[in-house]
Amino acid sequence: xxxxxxxxxxxxDALEPYIDARTMEIHHSKHHAGYVAKLNAALEGVKGFDxxxxxxxxxxxxxxxxxxRQAVINHGGGHANxxxxxxxxxxxxxxxPSRALAGAIDSELGxxxxxxxxxxxxxxxxFGSGWAWLTRNGSGRLQILSTANxxxxxxxGHVPILGLDVxxxxxxxxxxxxxxxxxxxxxxxxxxxxxxxxxxxANG
Amino acid sequence: xxxxxxxxxxxxSALEPIISAETLEFHxxxxxxxxxNNLNGLVDGKPEANRTLEDLIMSAEGGVFNNAAQVWxxxxxxxxxxxxxxxxxxxxxxxxxxxxxxxxxxxxEEFSxxxxxxFGSGWAWLVLADDKxxxxxxxxxxxxxxxxxTALLTIDVxxxxxxxxxxxxRPKYIEAxxxxxxxxxxxxxNLARA
Ligand SMILES: [Fe+2]
Ligand SMILES: [Fe+2]
Numbered sequence: 001x002x003x004x005x006x007x008x009x010x011x012x013d014a015l016e017p018y019i020d021a022r023t024m025e026i027h028h029s030k031h032h033a034g035y036v037a038k039l040n041a042a043l044e045g046v047k048g049f050d051x052x053x054x055x056x057x058x059x060x061x062x063x064x065x066x067x068x069r070q071a072v073i074n075h076g077g078g079h080a081n082x083x084x085x086x087x088x089x090x091x092x093x094x095x096x097p098s099r100a101l102a103g104a105i106d107s108e109l110g111x112x113x114x115x116x117x118x119x120x121x122x123x124x125x126x127f128g129s130g131w132a133w134l135t136r137n138g139s140g141r142l143q144i145l146s147t148a149n150x151x152x153x154x155x156x157g158h159v160p161i162l163g164l165d166v167x168x169x170x171x172x173x174x175x176x177x178x179x180x181x182x183x184x185x186x187x188x189x190x191x192x193x194x195x196x197x198x199x200x201x202a203n204g
Numbered sequence: 205x206x207x208x209x210x211x212x213x214x215x216x217s218a219l220e221p222i223i224s225a226e227t228l229e230f231h232x233x234x235x236x237x238x239x240x241n242n243l244n245g246l247v248d249g250k251p252e253a254n255r256t257l258e259d260l261i262m263s264a265e266g267g268v269f270n271n272a273a274q275v276w277x278x279x280x281x282x283x284x285x286x287x288x289x290x291x292x293x294x295x296x297x298x299x300x301x302x303x304x305x306x307x308x309x310x311x312x313e314e315f316s317x318x319x320x321x322x323f324g325s326g327w328a329w330l331v332l333a334d335d336k337x338x339x340x341x342x343x344x345x346x347x348x349x350x351x352x353x354t355a356l357l358t359i360d361v362x363x364x365x366x367x368x369x370x371x372x373x374r375p376k377y378i379e380a381x382x383x384x385x386x387x388x389x390x391x392x393x394n395l396a397r398a
Pocket of ligand 2 (some may be wrong): 231235278360362364365
């Protein structure tokens with residue numbers, strides 16, 4: 001079965017004024033759709049991947065034939081990363097992390113203010129296209145990192161808890177060269193309940 | 205001595221409608237300027253501040269390399285564009301393109317595909333390597349001189365180069381620049397000097 005583009009869990013203009021409707025529309029219907037189409041093209045005719053989730057494929061990326069691997073890293077990563085990104089935002093969100101995740105940010109990352117600063121630095125300093133992440137790493141601890149292009153933390157045994165797209169397409173229409181302003185605005189739409197849910201599931 | 209932003213070889217509105225003045229306000233006035241400023245900030249008070257840009261590109265890594273290379277790449281890119289450009293090369297470059305790509309049309313197709321397919325941020329280049337013309341892609345700030353190749357022509361395919369004018373439609377930007385703005389005299393000079 002081919003991968004399909006998930007619907008946005010809210011209207012394109014729901015994240016205004018922090019993320020504008022035009023950006024959301026193009027980001028979802030062109031960029032994300034492009035990753036889905038190219039992932040399907042990459043896996044066309046390759047045996048053994050029917051019915052597997054894109055996350056499972058990325059977790060076990062070495063099982064993808066070498067000739068197709070980079071395309072699956074790029075476009076499978078693009079599909080997984082964006083699918084998660086939409087879910088981690090919402091209208092009327094923002095504020096502080098909740099419950100188990102809030103406690104872990106305090107005990108493992110020095111508190112919410114320190115976390116926010118380090119995460120924003122990771123996002124601002126990623127040179128070129130990529131993502132900033134809060135993950136639960138292979139040792140079970142929270143970690144802040146950034147990845148290039150569409151590289152998914154799943155490939156390195158991390159579980160993403162929070163992800164921020166810092167490709168220029170994510171912010172250029174509204175913020176142009178001012179990536180730090182986009183990062184600052186983004187905190188207003190973060191869905192911490194969803195992040196907490198991902199954290200609890202990761203600790204399963 | 206601090207590194208400086210070279211002046212644009214044309215006015216900001218000269219490339220309309222292919223590349224808007226608004227794009228150049230940001231691309232030249234903000235991005236290119238920021239690479240210059242960041243580089244100066246990184247080398248301030250250090251021996252690197254007295255080296256040439258090319259020297260830093262060949263020897264540095266990390267932030268100094270990224271910013272130095274992006275200063276060079278953008279200065280080179282502006283020279284690859286001109287109002288009323290496009291068309292075809294002549295002389296030795298035209299002959300070398302026929303020799304190494306089969307025809308100008310075949311070159312155009314290969315160059316455009318390389319620019320369209322570069323994943324993420326980066327550049328597509330026509331280079332001279334071992335006396336042969338080649339098309340190469342580089343990611344982020346990377347550039348031919350770091351690989352002992354001579355750059356003849358480039359197109360910037362970071363999203364900031366085209367997002368205001370073309371949104372996600374990178375192939376449209378590439379085709380419009382190729383057909384209307386490429387400065388083949390500049391590429392011919394680069395070949396003659398190589
Ligand atoms: Fe994106
Ligand atoms: Fe650029």
